[in-house]
Amino acid sequence: MNQRIQRFAKLFRAIFLAILVLTPVVVAGLWLSGGDIMLGDRGWSTIIGLATNDVKLDAAHAPSFPLAWDQRWLGLAVDLIPLGVTMLCLWWLVRLFSLFSAGEIFTGNTVKYIRRTGWTMLAGVVLMPFHEALLTMVLTMHNLPGERLISVSLGAGDIRDLLITGIIILVSWIMDEGRKLRESDELTV
DSSP states (O other): OOHHHHHHHHHHHHHHHHHHHHHHHHHHHHHHHTTTTOOSTTHHHHHHHHHTTSOOOOTTTOOOSSOOHHHHHHHHHHHHHHHHHHHHHHHHHHHHHHHHHTTOOSSHHHHHHHHHHHHHHHHHHHHHHHHHHHHHHHHTTTSOTTSOOOOOOOOHHHHHHHHHHHHHHHHHHHHHHHHHHHHHHHHOO
């Protein structure tokens, strides 16, 4: 197998593993700080953008910072939805690139991890509107009546994510067909 592929696979495995470890720490730190660790006038939009996949609130609906403790804990709990999906995808990618770095390309295991990554990403795209609705509710729960909000949106990024997910699932099917052809060729004498 090509040494360059194995080197890059090891690099990507290390990157995905580092992100897997650091992401929950960063998300928990952002939420539990209540926004205090963010600097500047736009601290509220920064924490919302970093911790919540760019949920947007206008100035009238923006929460006051630091967030109340119930908002911090509920916000963290709600963010476990995309965080769990992200961490599971990263875990599948760590496993996949471990196989690639070991020289496995067209095997049942590599197909399995590509497929799992695609289906997990699809679940994340489907769950995102629920996450956004719950998160806007949590962030505005201490606002005055009439200024509380539950918001759901669908944008070009969501359509892009669906297309990417579909492509990954399709690639897994193509890889599986390649694996089957390779196995049948190995059995042919």
